[in-house]
Amino acid sequence: xxxxxxxxxxxxxxxxxxVEPAGADINIRIIGRGTMECAITTTDGNAxxxxxxxASAYDSIRMDxxxxxxxxxxxxxxxxxxIRFIETDGFACPFDAGIDEESCNTTIDGPAEGAFELxxx
Numbered sequence: 001x002x003x004x005x006x007x008x009x010x011x012x013x014x015x016x017x018x019v020e021p022a023g024a025d026i027n028i029r030i031i032g033r034g035t036m037e038c039a040i041t042t043t044d045g046n047a048x049x050x051x052x053x054x055a056s057a058y059d060s061i062r063m064d065x066x067x068x069x070x071x072x073x074x075x076x077x078x079x080x081x082x083i084r085f086i087e088t089d090g091f092a093c094p095f096d097a098g099i100d101e102e103s104c105n106t107t108i109d110g111p112a113e114g115a116f117e118l119x120x121x
């Protein structure tokens with residue numbers, strides 16, 4: 001009788017317990033000319049990150065424990081922006097879903113504005 005009561009109490013606790021989703025690390029590099037901003041939802045809340053591309057050096061957007069991201073980019077007239085995903089474990093490539101994450105990149109010629117989302121696989 002006591003054991004069945006304990007089992008029932010444990011089952012009720014497990015049914016009411018919520019499982020937090022696991023996040024993934026994001027590292028996106030840009031080089032060329034242009035800017036990129038990302039609104040990132042993480043396991044700890046929301047964060048905004050901004051990067052500015054330079055022709056001679058890359059800038060990056062990094063975030064740990066990300067659940068999703070909505071990013072925008074802006075490339076000036078005559079500019080070229082290269083976006084390369086260095087680390088996006090658990091997310092599909094927003095430019096070509098058939099490409100593995102290590103090969104995910106794109107080149108955007110300006111003038112251009114656009115957006116993409118990182119969605120978990």
